[in-house]
Amino acid sequence: DIAMIQSPDSLAVSLGERATINCRSSRSVLYSSNNKNYLAWYQQKPGQPLKLLIYWASTRESGVPDRFSGSGSGTDFTLTINSLQAEDVAVYYCQQYYSTPWTFGQGTKVEIK
Amino acid sequence: EVQLVESGGGLVKPGGSLRLSCAASGFTFSKEWMNWVRQAPGKGLEWIGRIKSKSDGGATDYIAPVKGRFSISRDDSKNTLYLQVNSLKTEDTAMYYCATATSTTLGWGRGTLVTVSS
Numbered sequence: 573d574i575a576m577i578q579s580p581d582s583l584a585v586s587l588g589e590r591a592t593i594n595c596r597s598s599r600s601v602l603y604s605s606n607n608k609n610y611l612a613w614y615q616q617k618p619g620q621p622l623k624l625l626i627y628w629a630s631t632r633e634s635g636v637p638d639r640f641s642g643s644g645s646g647t648d649f650t651l652t653i654n655s656l657q658a659e660d661v662a663v664y665y666c667q668q669y670y671s672t673p674w675t676f677g678q679g680t681k682v683e684i685k
Numbered sequence: 686e687v688q689l690v691e692s693g694g695g696l697v698k699p700g701g702s703l704r705l706s707c708a709a710s711g712f713t714f715s716k717e718w719m720n721w722v723r724q725a726p727g728k729g730l731e732w733i734g735r736i737k738s739k740s741d742g743g744a745t746d747y748i749a750p751v752k753g754r755f756s757i758s759r760d761d762s763k764n765t766l767y768l769q770v771n772s773l774k775t776e777d778t779a780m781y782y783c784a785t786a787t788s789t790t791l792g793w794g795r796g797t798l799v800t801v802s803s
Contacts, residue, residue, distance in 0.1 A: 612791055621795040622730075622782065633790075634686070665730060669786045672746055674720065674732040 574599050574668050578677035584685040591653040593680045595666035600646045603670065610670035613642055613651045616679075617662045625664075626651065658684060686711045687792030689783050694797030701773050705797055707766040707783030715739065715761035717787055721768050723779035724796075733781075736766070751777075773801045 575598040585591045601610045609629035614622045624633045626642035629649055639654040653660055661684060666677040693705040707719070718741070721733040734747035736757045745757050756769040766783050780796040 610786070621780070622724075622793055624791055624793055627791045631790075667730070669791065672720075672732065672735055673748060674722065676730040676732075678729055 573673055574601065574671060574675050576666055576668055576675050576677040578664075578666055578680050580680060581678065582681040582683065584683045585653075585656045586685045587658065588655050589685075591656050591660070591682055593651045593653075593664055593666075593682075595644075595649045595651070595677050597647045597649075597668055599670075601668045601670035602646050609645050609649070610668055611642075611644070611649050612667045612669060613640075614665045614667065615660075615662045616665065622665070653682070656682070656684070687785065687787065687790060689785070689792050689794035691781065691783055691794040691797035694781065694799045696800045696802065697773055698803055699773060699775060699801055701801070702769070702771045703773070703799060705768040705770065705781055705799070707768075707794055709764045709766065709783075709785075712785075712787055712792070714759075714764040717785045719757075719759060719766045720784045720786075721755075721757060721766075722782045722784055723777075724782070725776070725779040728779075731779075733768070770799065773799070775801050777801050 577596050579594045611629040613626040625636050625640050630642045641652045643650050663679045663681050665679050688710045690708045718737045720735045724730050734757050736745045754772045758767045778801045780798050782796045784793045
């Protein structure tokens with residue numbers, strides 16, 4: 573199984589500042605035949621279902637604000653939230669869908685400082 | 686746009702059964718491999734299993750804790766995915782999501798809650 577490790581476990585960021593979450597996979601999730609990274613990012617607010625933010629490591633889901641961006645390739649990935657808003661308080665998860673079982677990071681809790 | 690809508694969750698006693706459904710639209714359901722993922726209250730996400738498309742053989746695959754108790758099936762004529770959950774345990778209490786990864790995007794439902802309690 574591919575292990576997914578996120579860092580940090582939590583972070584507090586001032587409104588309007590940048591939040592950066594890292595995700596590392598134990599094996600590459602880059603599929604060489606199509607040059608795509610099978611890596612997604614999700615947001616989950618308390619009591620709500622998962623919301624897909626980013627897939628293919630850097631493609632923003634329709635309707636997701638452009639302050640959310642994803643980067644990285646192979647085994648190291650980053651979710652960046654520029655100009656943090658109050659509504660961005662949530663837990664964020666990374667996920668690999670390169671192979672089954674799909675595996676997820678442990679989650680990063682983002683709060684307002 | 687990929688749309689997935691789960692249903693069938695509820696409160697069930699230990700040892701009981703449920704059949705969860707996932708209605709799909711916005712993509713060619715029959716071509717895609719479909720997955721179930723669960724999230725216990727206050728916990729992380731756990732992939733449960735997958736069913737391949739019929740054209741790829743239709744095989745299923747499960748994690749060890751649910752093998753023999755859970756069964757994934759599909760009805761391509763109804764664009765619907767199923768998860769039959771039997772011999773339920775309290776530790777199966779979770780939100781159950783269906784999900785797919787197509788060649789162009791990912792799709793997730795909003796989940797259906799299964800609570801196992803006496």
